[in-house]
Amino acid sequence: MDTLLNNFDLFTEGFKNTLILFSFSAIIALVLGGVVGAFRVSPVTSMRAVGTFYVNTIRNTPLTLIMFFCAFGYPKLQLPEISYMNLAIIALSVYTATYVAETLRSGINTVPLGQAEAARAIGLPFGQTMTLIILPQAFRAVIPPMMSVFIALLKNTTVAAGFSVMEAGAVKNYLSERGEPAIVGLLWVALVFILLVGVLAFLQRKLENMWKVAR
């Protein structure tokens, strides 16, 4: 308990940065994943190819490697300088976007084909077929797995600690400078993560019950 209280500034700073990483990456990943997901189900061949290539490559690359490339490779390219924090956000978003895209795609695929055919048969144009028939149903199927994606993202933010970002996973380094036992600090960090994941899981269950499809 002393380790936590005496170094409260470190822990708050760390988890503040973790939450910043999490929220910005979540928003960017949602937008990017939405675009890639749309590409993957689009009728245009080249869009599908681009989407498939992106998802297959990034999903099969470890997040650590993407982070590695952003943190060590990017500065060598003489492009505008970006802070390690923002590079970590980019890496997390690029990685998580593939999972968002796949979740959206499988959500759309859960809607039975007959729904779309019926919508077209009664003469609804594409826009109305999407907004009135398909997306409302897909949205409900997507909520629980999407929350799982965000839970994974929250846990993945710790990887940034290995690449010069002062966030929860890096609290240990600063603690050992102050001569505190590493294990106590790490256990506190783990506990806070368990609580945060618990909150997200609770939200997931709530939303799931709220939006359950009666089929």
Place this chain on the structure above:
Amino acid sequence: MTSLLFDAPGPRAKRLNVLLNVVVLALVLVALVFVLWQFYQTGQFESRKWSIFTYPLVQQSLLRATVATLQAFAVGAVLSLVLGLLLAIGRMSAHPWVRLPCMWVVELFRATPLLILMMILYYGLPPLGFTFITPFIAVVTALTVYNGAVLAEVFRAGVESLPSGQSEAGYAIGLRKSQVLSLVLMPQAIRAMLPVIIAQLVVILKDSALGFIVTYQELLYEAKRLGTQVQFGSPIIPAAIVVGIIYVGLCLILSGVSTWLERRLRRSPSSLVHKTTQDISQVQL
């Protein structure tokens, strides 16, 4: 081609599709040229930076690093499958004093970030007297407990997706609880969950890269080491590209096995298998 979202295109849509194809290809081309140009400008394609990979010693050390990654993956995968099975059986036990601890273990380790687990093992335990912990042990143990907890949920979801008639029939012909589980439920559950299990194995392979942060000498560690060789002009980007290709290749092989298995299972007459994999393929990432 008909799909959920669009009908077979008519003449107008076909024209539009051609236009969009051209636009997308042009955009991709522009992006690609920009990236390659930037690489070229900063000398990433200099022969000096790539020549490092022509040395047999470097190739050997890359191979050693790949083997180290595969070792952590293989040991971690086998152990987490075993642990996952044990925890799943424990969680489905009828005795609360077995079920509750197993449930807590699963929930706790699933919610802890893997990197924090590795750090606890590698940095936290040695000062307490556990001096035998090498990076390899830390990586494998963390991979095992984390993925064991995740796989336990996968196994359990597989068993619970089976119709209750399966276990009832087992009991009706006089099987014991353990026999029902091992002869009736588990074989079907594992078959149904095979694609998800293999997807989780891909995750283990990817997560073994976290070992880099706790100084396990695997592929990324090797990339960092090669990338900081000053006499070759610090080829960190070439090294990252080479290691990236190795990782993507390894993961694609595993994913390929998963897709192949899924297709095989889908062809099988049991509609049950087909249904459950679809339902549960989103359980874990």
